[in-house]
Amino acid sequence: MTARTPAGTPPPAARITILDILRALALLGIVIVHTHDHFNLYLPMPPAEGWQAAANSAADWAYEHLFVSKSFLLFSFLFGLSFFIQLDRREQQGIDFRKRFMWRLTLLFLLGLAHTLFYDGDILTLFGILGFALVMLYKCGTPLLITLCALCLLQPVMLMDLLNHAGLADWWPHSSGWFHTASPAASPTREFLYAHGSWGQAALWNLTQGQAGKWHFFLLSGRLWQTLGLFILGMLAGRWRTFEDAPDKRRLFLRMLGISGTLFLALLAARLLLPSRLDSALEVDAGHLLHQWENLAYTAAFVSAAVLLFTHPGLPLPARLLSSAGKCTLTCYITQTLVFTFLFFGWGLGLAQDMGPWPCLCAAVAVFLLQAWACRLWLSHFLYGPLEWLWRTATMCRMQPFRKRISQKN
Template sequence: MADLSDGPPVNAASPSLQPVASGERIAVLDVLRGAALLGILLMNIEAFSGPLDLAFTGIDVHWRGIDYWADAFVYVFVQGKFFTLFSLLFGAGFAVMAQRAEVAGRDFTPFYLRRSAGLLLIGLCHALLVWSGDILVMYALISLPLLACREAPRSWLPWMGVIVYLGGVAMMLLVGAMVSMASAEEVRGMLAEAQQSIDLQRQVYGQGSWAQANVQRLSEFGTSMGALLITGPEVLGMFLIGSWFAGSGALATPERFPRLYASLRWIALPLGLLVTLLGVAWKPYLAPGAYNLPVTAAMALVTVGGLPMCLGYLAWIVHWRTRLAWLAPVGRMALTHYLGQSLLCTWTFYHYGLGRFEMMPRSVQLLFALLLFAAQVVISHLWLRRFRFGPIEWVWRAMTYRQWPPMRRGAAQG
């Protein structure tokens, strides 16, 4: 998400924390957010266009031809890589804001708790009224243990991040081991329950009203909170790694870290791709409900490979940051566009909108996502010529700073 304060620490004479002016922002953060937003959309489009429980399950055996290869491309190169990049950038924004608060001599904790509460409120509205695949609630909740890690030595942060991230992988394997020890009858029950959930999503989102969809989303919200045992450590781990990237200056002044970025581009990315391909080769398709140890081991390989691939992507984007500067306006409006993607896609695919649920081939899904993102790029450039923030960023800032910042460019700071 677009963090509230992406600039360097404020001048020591500043009496309080204020929203950062555009000229003070760390520009590469916005470029990275724009790229991450594209990856998130390419990943999520599958979950918008059909049952959520059938998304993110590897390479679907039902696709043929170009649709099969489109699905494979997303699974290998996109899924789990840009979600982790988003998480890393959230942690980076946290570190920048903490630095600004320290230099300003202000208590960071109340400010950050307001920020997290605002994100939680926005996320709850999104998860319960728009789309069950929300990540904002999880970000808001996981931001609290991130706050508890604020005093950790900076040199510890990347190692803490990797260990915590792998903790999520360990939980994944533990779940697989428990399923593998279940009786045949229990496994049949799990498979039947998974199929029942898929059928219900088809009925509600493919044929139901908005009110019925809201009831279904409320039910799915509880399930998503249970998944925090696995996804929570992965997200917190990326938060910590992102805190190091910002706190060390690796994002603000990447030219000071040539060996780091070269290693990420030429070693981490290929290594992560290799580990990912091992997992894909072992279990290309992950049938819902059949998450035994062999399946979760394949998922674990893909998840482990996703971390160095994410860092490799980050390094290449930083390397090409000047050429990719056109992504920065999208990144500055990432929260608005993330929610906008959900609104437009659910309206396109769900029955209470255009009703195209499970009607779009996989390759066309990706084309649709690219066209939508291209429109968001144009909208971002036009919007930010006149306004300082995206509309949802503006509301979030008001929640955080307890004042309405001026929206139009050239307006006096209140």
């Protein structure tokens, strides 16, 4: 049985299908990146020859220019947007969902810790912590949110590092000197544990040194500020109802595509044409900063193009297949890790060194398509993915509807 809607409250709003499709595309990009990196198991690869070398080069190019960092940015933006949609719809029913959402974030963090037992690059713990900022900012005015979003996306730490090397902020301690972390000499490396250790040894490393290394990366790479900025941008997109009735907003998305695409090309040209006469440290800082902004512009262009394509009538695109995967993002994200860490690591099949960039790309796409097909089949009988239902039930602290009724299937 499903709960009745209280009298006088609007019926539950329909899902926005294009957002599910965007989640699926982000998920595809993330699994391509993770498999290319062998889920952070970096080992020297034997050289390939002939067509395999060419295929590996093509896979490396796709990884570098189409997916790495960019898919994570899209995932972050969609998380902020989903947050707003959940709270806004509850608010329309007269319910303040913020406290319940903080409990939901706590559950996400705990699930992320469990996921970390297999993969030290888990992002659920990051989202679980940074998501509390969204709860605090939910009632803030739009001008303040725009200001905070811009400050975060400008990459304040990288910008100050650049000014420091340019001699304009000598008082700023360059971020390269913030941390000095080194593993004990007798401590086995991540690569050794992943390739030759047991699952328990790898899991312990992930929860200790792996977590420290992850947060070190998020702080110094600018990923932390970027994630928070995209969370806020997603919340703003929700306030502006950007993706509601998306098929009727083609002019808006065409304009966004033109602006973001032009900006991407300009930033790419600026980074590639950095004057070689610059101080090497200054050039490196400028290149890193421009690359971060370039990735943002690329992601905005990608979102605009995807909306235009998937809302265009008559195009033979697998919208239903992708939207099914997008409704089960959490389940797919976790199962991707379970499949590929078993495939790559020593406690499983240990095939990392036998799979170069091209086989990894093929395996990532194949697993994603299999997941999408399984999700479509699953959702013909159930309302949510398995982990999505567990998360929802734990959030509400009571059993939630799971199986579809006959009327819902038809």
